Amino acid sequence: MEKAYLKTPLGIAVITGDGNGVSSVTVFDDEIAFSPLVPQHLKKAVTQLTEYFEGHRTDFDFPLNPSGTEFQQKVWNALLQIPFGKTLSYIELSHQLGDPKAIRAVAAANGKNPLWIIIPCHRVIGKDGSMTGYAGGIWRKKWLLEHENPVKQISLFF
Known part of the structure; x- marks a missing residue:
């Protein structure tokens, strides 16, 4: 390696x-x-x-080779389908994977994602829109989601 x-x-x-x-x-x-x-x-x-x-790329096309269980790979592949600038809740992701009761397992697999940013686990949020769990720290998750937001907020205060 x-x-x-x-x-x-x-x-x-x-x-x-x-x-x-x-x-x-x-x-x-x-x-x-x-x-x-x-x-x-x-x-x-x-x-x-x-x-x-730099704000010039919204997806990645180099070869990936993450190591994980079959279930983790399934979750990570689902994460790759979340479009740039969009979010999905853990429960929505569980439904997409065919088992709404697997929410904890989905969240655990999300947390084991070895490819920071590339497999966009930062795009998964709580069903109420809250910034829940992120191995890299909630402040990084917030930064990444703001970076990917197509509508940039302008501060009125400096």
Whole structure:
């Protein structure tokens, strides 16, 4: 496995993968020492994540290779269907997967998502619209949803 690092508005992203695809994207709060060199297999991911943070990209098309159970893979594939700028509740996601009673299992699989931003688990919210659970921190989830919101709010106060 090779690694690439990307400084983002939300911390340092660590992108891990090989010739089979990107297996994880994680983010760290702390400044970490890293090499600016990007392995060939990860260049497309770094480029596309950079474009996403610059506001020029709404989807990703590089190969993914996350490791997880069959159920987790099913949930992650459903997450990939949530359009940019849209949200879905955990209960709606459970219904889409065919088992409304599996809401806790769906939420747990959502929390195990190894591909931060790429598999958009940040687009899943509480049924009342609340910002519930996010492994990267609620402040990051809020930032990502605001970043993806097609209607940008302008502050009246500076």
